[in-house]
Amino acid sequence: KSVDFGRRVCWNKYQPYNDLPLPLVAEGTPPVFDPNESPALCCHVNAISGRARAITIHLANQPGQDAKLPKPIATPIFMPVGTKGCL
Secondary structure, eight states, X not given: OXXXXXXXXXXXXXXXXXXXXXXXXXXXXXOOOBTTTBSSEEEEEEEEETTEEEEEEEEOOOTTSOTTOSOOEEESOOOOOOOTTTO
């Protein structure tokens, strides 16, 4: 099968947004882990501005893990990443 590299390729990665409002949760709200949907991850949407969202990600403790870990992760987050090429 030949491929036309002159044509633009679209994988529909970015689906259109719908108009349904996301439920907002206050910062500091304890996580609720649903064993049927997501037993290890809980996301709370804290604020919305246009298409941007401020979210808190909570990860469930694993057996044998320190009870103080993991701590909630607030997004958006700046995480500098370096590679050998930039050093």
